[in-house]
Amino acid sequence: MPKVLVSDPIDQAGIDLLGQVAQVDERPKLSPEELLRIIPEYDALMIRSGTQVTQEVIEAGTNLKIIGRAGVGVDNVDVPTATRKGIVVVNSPEGNTIAAAEHAIALMMSLSRHVPQANQSLKAGHWDRKKFTGVEVYKKNLGIVGLGKIGSHVANVAQAMGMKILAYDPFLSQERADQLGCRLVDLDLLFSESDYITLHLPKTPETTNLINAETLARMKPTARIINCARGGIVDESALAEALKAGKIAGAALDVFANEPLKESDLFEVEENLILTPHLGASTEEAQVNVAIDVAEQIRDVLLGLPARSAVNIPGLKPEVLEKLKPYLMLAETLGNLVGQLAGGRIESLDVRLQGELAKTDSKPIVIAALKGLLTPALRERVNFVNAAIEAKERGIRIIETKDSDVRDYAGSIRLVAKGASESRSVNGALLADKEMRITSIDDFPISVIPTQHMLLTLHRDMPGIIGQIGSTLGKFNVNIASMQVGRKLVRGDAVMVLSIDDPLPEGVIDEITQAPGIRDAYMVSL
Ligand SMILES: NC(=O)c1ccc[n+]([C@@H]2O[C@H](COP(=O)([O-])OP(=O)(O)OC[C@H]3O[C@@H](n4cnc5c(N)ncnc54)[C@H](O)[C@@H]3O)[C@@H](O)[C@H]2O)c1
Ligand SMILES: O=C(O)[C@H](O)COP(=O)(O)O
Numbered sequence: 001m002p003k004v005l006v007s008d009p010i011d012q013a014g015i016d017l018l019g020q021v022a023q024v025d026e027r028p029k030l031s032p033e034e035l036l037r038i039i040p041e042y043d044a045l046m047i048r049s050g051t052q053v054t055q056e057v058i059e060a061g062t063n064l065k066i067i068g069r070a071g072v073g074v075d076n077v078d079v080p081t082a083t084r085k086g087i088v089v090v091n092s093p094e095g096n097t098i099a100a101a102e103h104a105i106a107l108m109m110s111l112s113r114h115v116p117q118a119n120q121s122l123k124a125g126h127w128d129r130k131k132f133t134g135v136e137v138y139k140k141n142l143g144i145v146g147l148g149k150i151g152s153h154v155a156n157v158a159q160a161m162g163m164k165i166l167a168y169d170p171f172l173s174q175e176r177a178d179q180l181g182c183r184l185v186d187l188d189l190l191f192s193e194s195d196y197i198t199l200h201l202p203k204t205p206e207t208t209n210l211i212n213a214e215t216l217a218r219m220k221p222t223a224r225i226i227n228c229a230r231g232g233i234v235d236e237s238a239l240a241e242a243l244k245a246g247k248i249a250g251a252a253l254d255v256f257a258n259e260p261l262k263e264s265d266l267f268e269v270e271e272n273l274i275l276t277p278h279l280g281a282s283t284e285e286a287q288v289n290v291a292i293d294v295a296e297q298i299r300d301v302l303l304g305l306p307a308r309s310a311v312n313i314p315g316l317k318p319e320v321l322e323k324l325k326p327y328l329m330l331a332e333t334l335g336n337l338v339g340q341l342a343g344g345r346i347e348s349l350d351v352r353l354q355g356e357l358a359k360t361d362s363k364p365i366v367i368a369a370l371k372g373l374l375t376p377a378l379r380e381r382v383n384f385v386n387a388a389i390e391a392k393e394r395g396i397r398i399i400e401t402k403d404s405d406v407r408d409y410a411g412s413i414r415l416v417a418k419g420a421s422e423s424r425s426v427n428g429a430l431l432a433d434k435e436m437r438i439t440s441i442d443d444f445p446i447s448v449i450p451t452q453h454m455l456l457t458l459h460r461d462m463p464g465i466i467g468q469i470g471s472t473l474g475k476f477n478v479n480i481a482s483m484q485v486g487r488k489l490v491r492g493d494a495v496m497v498l499s500i501d502d503p504l505p506e507g508v509i510d511e512i513t514q515a516p517g518i519r520d521a522y523m524v525s526l
Helices: 012-019 032-041 055-060 079-084 097-113 115-123 149-160 174-179 187-193 213-217 236-244 284-302 318-342 362-381 387-393 465-475 508-514
Strands: 003-006 023-026 044-047 066-069 088-090 141-145 164-168 196-199 224-227 250-253 273-275 346-355 397-403 411-419 423-430 436-441 444-448 453-460 480-487 493-500 518-525
Touching: 003 032, 012 023, 012 284, 032 055, 044 284, 055 079, 066 284, 079 088, 088 284, 097 115, 097 149, 097 196, 097 224, 097 250, 097 273, 097 284, 141 149, 141 187, 149 164, 164 187, 213 236, 236 250, 318 346, 318 362, 318 411, 318 423, 318 436, 318 518, 346 362, 362 387, 362 397, 362 411, 436 493, 444 493, 453 465, 453 508, 465 480, 465 493, 465 508, 508 518
Parallel strands: 003 023, 003 044, 044 066, 066 088, 141 164, 141 196, 196 224, 224 250, 250 273, 346 397
Antiparallel strands: 346 411, 411 423, 423 436, 436 444, 444 480, 453 493, 453 518, 480 493
């Protein structure tokens, strides 16, 4: 049974689901040293934001196949290292959207009505009503930075409370903003016009310290800031200064540059600052959602199936994946075949998708073809996760073309691998029953069902040649399962593909290639 390490608190629903297919060890309080020590035993690691999955951890995890983040942000995972190592990283992109959006709204309302401060004051024996006079959000401007899943839900709820939404999101279309009833503005305008500013964007080198002394200075003195996105987007020292100096009216933070937050300039701000310990996703509902979402993906990957929300391979909706799966297998088989024919260094791979395939996302098919192409050289070290990187590191140029004309098959794939001196090509298609066919090799038309062991010859189309190859195979006790010959011209060049029951014994290829009329012979293993 595969072994899964769960190193952060995860809802029981996810643990139970994984328990059906794996041994699950829940170790939520591991030190970094303990994690490093035990990770080699595990096939999968399931985490939230608490575990730091560093390069060292990934490199020590020699059996790891998948890292599952029960939540959205994967900034605690060294994704590039995981990708290089061929480890799938999955998350739950939508499981905690509502929870995080509602927490942002809760913080906005708490800031407006001083709920935590009033609660604390009352419990300390005071009945101070004047001090906690609040402000209404009704008719106020809410500036949303990042109008993605969480930002959009915040926009809907805030609009229902009568707020006007200004939004900044450089990757959002005007059409989507119009649909959401939000006014798309630039950041300068958002900062200067907003009464509330809520952050719902990822932390990247560009967004680090987006809220800093200079941007804080551009805000209204009545502005209130909410950060439920990621620590580090707000410069915490600059915010503490601005709050103490009364440059803005308040702030509420759920996330911090260093978590857990232990020492901070923020602790010196007495009045108008609310802090919560990264609670955005902490609702019962969200925790069940993300646990099940990620446990299902870990289960699938451990069973050899693709994941639906991988962050380091193209994600596909289950219904699209279902349709594409036979083509992915075809692309991988053709890639493997053309890789063995081209041999040695490959400079470029031309991937042409024809017929109905021209309408689909080509990326997964290209990756499958690359996986097949690199398999003869890299064996199990190449997979769907690292195939593109491995190809790039080898300098293989990818050329993609699409041709929607339907010819003999509803959808077909053509691969051309260019080596240092020559190009080799293969075409393949699926029949109505989804059975694979190799439909040409080096443009010689054939119709071959790919099998595990095949002998392929390039030869002159002349009497006696097929018999000669048959006798050589007989001499070496090789059993032929099927045979196909393809030619362009009578008595010109031809190709022959023999399916054989076992790999060829040593010496057969040499003997076949020495026979008159044979140009080349290859043992192909798929
Ligand atoms: N506090 C929590 O517990 C909690 C819970 C869930 C998610 N999050 C965080 O909330 C954030 C948003 O999550 P989401 O699920 O809505 O993600 P999302 O990908 O759906 O949306 C993010 C949006 O930010 C936009 N964006 C990217 N760069 C930007 C930039 N430079 N300026 C403005 N906008 C930019 C993107 O175009 C996108 O629309 C993420 O940082 C996520 O990690 C926090
Ligand atoms: O990215 C996320 O999903 C949130 O930050 C939640 O993190 P958590 O799972 O550690 O609560």
